[in-house]
Amino acid sequence: MKTKNILIESAIEALNEDQSCNMDVIADKARVSRRTLHRYFSSREQMIKECVATIMSNMLVDVKRVLETEKTAINQLQQMFEDDIKKGQHFEFCKKFADEFMEEKTKAEFKEMGILFYKLLDKLKSLGIIDVQLSNEWLSYVWMGIVRSTNQALKDGIIAPKKANELAWKAFSSGVVI
Numbered sequence: 001m002k003t004k005n006i007l008i009e010s011a012i013e014a015l016n017e018d019q020s021c022n023m024d025v026i027a028d029k030a031r032v033s034r035r036t037l038h039r040y041f042s043s044r045e046q047m048i049k050e051c052v053a054t055i056m057s058n059m060l061v062d063v064k065r066v067l068e069t070e071k072t073a074i075n076q077l078q079q080m081f082e083d084d085i086k087k088g089q090h091f092e093f094c095k096k097f098a099d100e101f102m103e104e105k106t107k108a109e110f111k112e113m114g115i116l117f118y119k120l121l122d123k124l125k126s127l128g129i130i131d132v133q134l135s136n137e138w139l140s141y142v143w144m145g146i147v148r149s150t151n152q153a154l155k156d157g158i159i160a161p162k163k164a165n166e167l168a169w170k171a172f173s174s175g176v177v178i
Contacts, residue, residue, distance in 0.1 A: 004040050006030055007049050012093045015048070019096055025046075048097050053106045055090045056098075060109045063116050073123050074177070080117070081143065081172060082165045088151030091144075112140050114140075115151060146172050
């Protein structure tokens with residue numbers, strides 16, 4: 001399983017750099033032979049589907065973990081946000097490939113994750129922490145915009161990695177928290 005995880009992470013990195021890269025480039029990035037890559041993935045398309053599925057599954061697990069372990073709703077939201085910042089290249093990958101390569105199980109996990117997120121937003125609204133005039137859809141767009149901007153700023157070296165979560169959370173929370 002360790003090798004497959006390395007291959008998936010290498011594929012995510014390579015395909016984020018060049019969406020049209022082939023299996024040879026991905027094998028080189030993972031420092032394995034193309035033959036090894038094909039032992040785990042029969043095709044480039046299957047590999048992309050597995051990358052999307054792995055990302056979505058891991059994200060759902062993380063959301064559930066945060067909802068179970070964090071005590072307050074605002075801390076749950078902040079931890080989910082910080083987790084999303086840490087998974088920057090995974091977000092970029094899904095932005096590029098999810099619509100085309102998401103299978104039914106993965107779609108169901110994505111839907112469940114969205115439901116959990118919207119329930120948390122609704123709870124924060126009912127507690128008077130988030131402005132009720134802000135729709136969940138709008139909040140989701142703002143969230144994703146800040147996550148993407150933070151990851152681009154990190155990639156460009158504009159912000160220090162140690163400050164990324166703090167700056168991104170400040171930008172999000174000051175815009176939506178009452």
